[in-house]
Amino acid sequence: MKNFGYIQSNADHTLFLKHDGRRLTALIVCVDDIVVTGNDTGEQLKLQKYLSPEFEMKDLGDLKYFLGIEVARSTTGIFLSQQKYVLDLFTETGMLGCKPVDTPIEMYHKLCEDMDQEPSNKEQYQCLVGRLIYLAHTKPDIAYDVSVVSQFMHSPSVSHRNAVDRILIYLKAGPGKGLTVSRNRDLEVVGYTDADWVAPLLTDTLLQVTSLLWEVT
Template sequence: MVCRLRKSLYGLCQEPRCWFSKLSTSLKRYGFLQSYSDYSHFTLQTGSIQLIVLVYDDDLIISGNDSSTIATFKSYLSDCFHMKDLGVLKYFLGIEVARSPEGIFLCQRKYTLDIIAEPGLLGARPASTPIEQNHTLAKFESSILSDPEMYRRLMGRLIYLSFTRPDLAYAVHILSQFMQQPRQDHWEAALRTVRYLKGCPGQGILFSSDCDLHITDWCDSDWVSCPLTRRSISGWLV
């Protein structure tokens, strides 16, 4: 006896691919265009009306500039799938969303507190900066960590936290260079970054409602200061 599987079953390895294929086909049939740089990003432009859909597994974020068009699109999705409307976006993948007349505020406060609690630093004294000034982490030769996975796990979480915390960009950039063979000094420097988070766990990004859409940037090169690559480190801000 041979059984032929005519459709994917939940839990099989091919289920996510089949689900996303069906979802993307339904969105394209409605008129959405799939981004080539991010395949989970879909956009629909009809005159001055724009819809944007972001997909993660079976969760969707729907945004746009016309409420009636969004309602019509939700009705279309309800006809295609068994779906549940969770209302206005408040929490997604660890990112908390708050709205006010000033704009939209994004932060990862709960995620930050989880990062602080994991190494047991909830009662530690906060650090004033995420990394020491004029550090020499690349030259440290302390003992190699017996369990490098804890360092890599912490750095992975800090990298994700950087989405709403641009003030961590430089520290994470430096510390992530040592994930292959982290040493005790690197671990201590990473814990300093965690102690810095304790002083401002709810800090995030505000997308102002009266933004003028002008880009402001600056560059400050420190001229071949990296002892490993002899490259300059420059910064820019938008």
């Protein structure tokens, strides 16, 4: 790839990039799969011809499924999701019939490391949290919660495992939810959330101020 004018990414050594003015071609390798994308169709054809004598390759067409991530295209853009990945996780954990909850973690949670708590299976806990970390790529709404439970990978307790299970139960409400990459030239990243963190904070503050004024008067 380097001999063909591509630059290897320092962030991910399996990613190779080639810039030609406003044209960009990217290639990423995962074991025996290669994904090629970009806005230079001619370069992609040249790259395929260049690599063919070195490797036995088969063109599978447009990307639809890669490393558990489903790719759906439309006139408005590209939609990324991990629905099959989530459903497989439900099946493996026996939680396919669970009823969903509205939030991935309890409000005002107090998860901490407590040596007196009943321990949980360490290997299972680490495996589940690892799967959730990968899911956060297309489900950023669980990113904070996963970061919380991942702090107890070395010594998980039953309460920590219950928190992990709650994240899974939350995912049951929308296993097909994901990220939409709109087809436009705007590079601004926009996010939405229905979590109202401001109201409880303001309520607590007003109660404290009211209490203080009452004591002063």
